[in-house]
Amino acid sequence: MVLLVSLAHMIKKPQPSTSPDRRGFMRGVLTMIAGGFALLGPLLGGLALLLDPLRRNRNETSGAFIMVARLASLPANGIPMKFDILSNRKDAWNHYSNVPVGSIYLRRTKNEHLAAFNIICPHAGCFVQIDSQKPQFNCPCHESQFHFDGTKANPNNPSPRGMDPLQVEIRNGDEIWVQYQSFKTGISERIPTS
């Protein structure tokens, strides 16, 4: 709009003799106003529709404890195992119940406790794998390496922080419940996202 108005200013009529300039200028401004008004509805509506995702709520299941597995399914030797997180999920108009929303690693620690990590590499969001040679996690994307306790295994690790630990609870004797959360990647601080 501003650009157009200044254009209208700049471009002087080649033969200024045919009509008084002031009248021509007023008409020019009126043209801009009328044109602007006509486009107002579609432009504003389109913009609002475009920006709609900004006002959608986060996934409400985030931060809730979810039953992941039973104790018996976890090996005693401390080797981590991958488990999928099943949860309810909203995807625009669809509501899904019990669909995979992410994965975690679970392992037994020395003192008969459990440790859980989000599978997502804190560097760039890839899925971390268990190394086939060494007892450690290995990210296939940019070679981030982590010990099984989640700490960084290599000082040149591209990841800004260790793997993200999650709260684990044993309920009803042998059910493993995990508070599933994801965190913003690429920074050393842990800020939960949906």
Added chain:
Amino acid sequence: MRRLLKWIDDRTGLEKVIRSALFNEIPGGAKWRHTWGSILLFMFAVQAITGMALWMSYSPSTRSAWESVYYIQHVMQLGWLVRGIHYYAAEAMVVLVLLHVIQKIWFKGYRKPRELMFWIAMAMALVVIGFSLTGYLLPWDQQGYWSAKVRTHIMSLSPVFGTYLERLTIGGEHFGHHTLTRFFALHAGVLPVVFSGLLLARMMLVRRYRKQAFEETAKTEVNVSSFWPGQALKNAIACLAVMGLVMLMTLKPQWFGFTHIGMGAPLAAPADPTDLYAAARPEWYFLFLFQFLKYFPGEKEVLGAIFIPSLILGYFVIMPWVAKVRIGHYFNILVSIGLLTGAFWLTYSAKMEDATNANYIAAGEQAHEKAQRAVELASGPTGIPEQGALHLLHHDPKTLGPILFAAHCSSCHRFDGHDGTGKVPLDTSSAPDLKGFASRAWLTDLLKPEHIATKRYFGETAFRNGDMVRFVNKKVSQFDKEEKVALERAIKALSAEAGLSRQAKVEEAEADLIVLGKEDLGYELGCSDCHAFHFEDDDADGPDLTGYGSREWMKSFISDPGQKRFYGENNDRMPSFLTEGILTPTEIGLLVDWLRQDWYEPLPK
């Protein structure tokens, strides 16, 4: 700013281009009838803007098209506005391109050297109609689906290539995913490119003609003015006027004869291939064709649908040559007026026929209800499942209950005097009216001597002379005051067995009475002489009253009323709907939920 513009201009020469566009000399000065080009360009821009915004939220597949359009219309911010503008601007555009063609004919706009302009105007009209035909299907609602079905059927009538053409259009033998992807690609990809090309060609031709005309008349014509600002202002005002109308239609569609509720564009129920949309009508600007086809029954349809329209179109193409003959131009005008009058008359008679067609009006109302119900369910707590919104309607007791009842129960039973859908069957009923079955009111009347042997209950059944009727007539009519109070309690207790959600509040408040009522029912009033009630009773030959009217009880009853638990050998004529394979367990469940008025209802706002 000035320096930035200069920087750009030094590298592009933009100023010269803009200058030549703005100060393009127009012979004869600014005129309203020179606004066509800019209106068409403007409307196209509006459609492009709103179209792209919609595109970002639209999903072309049979399981997500309606769902994504519902989401745009009812959930996303100002989605209804954008969709409304797109919809009504499309309607305005159809009118505009047709007027454009007519204007060209009227003002001899097709005479040498402007034949091309005329054909471009015609091509624009056809492309806009193409936009409308393809766009109409995209929401994958009942309206669009059944309209497109009819149109592709008409297409298949065309000689030689008909079936191939149809198959190519719908992307296979049946309507499905590829129908939508094809229609969408045409609507948002192919046609916009073609239309842009036509607009560009038109613009180039206009400038060329103006230049020619200017050179010819420059010496004699006094009133020459440049495009800017005189013509530009007229153009802007014309665009604003058209857009104002479009906005008004979007905000108040009811003022323009649209019957849907609320603002913006209509959205019918999701496309259902198993449910013919009896309210299907083409858009208003195609109504004349719809009416026209009524005069070509059976095999003659191809004449009215393909040959005659093609002939008319062909005549329009050769109009510029006809005009060369003496009075040819006036003949063209005469033909145009004749065709317009015919179209108006056909549209009018179509409207008039529909206005008095009771079936069509009823179908329209049903369609409205179904559309509204689909939105209610989609906005409900369960959301839309993976299988799509149609799945919701196909598992909705409120939608399917009446249809199942009318089909399978209404030959004997009634629901509030009708067959569930509101129609009254021709045959009289021969079994109880099931509206409010097991509710307090229903049971209270059942136990009244003046009602039990009427048509509303057992009057037309084998139980007319049975023990129950005898009990009510002989015993209940003689009840003293105390027994009457006990009976009232017993009714409340029996009705509580059903666990009807609409009585839940009252039953919670009267829990104590209901406990007493159970005693009355089980021991005091003599019901247990024939009925079992919360205990084993091998002698009982009336239906078991434990859980009477509950979902489980009713499902089991409808599945097989001849079970010992119910009527046993005394069963009258009622079929065993499950064991005889008449209904599936799901259907019985839907029927029971509907009879119990157990369905999702949104909270009033």
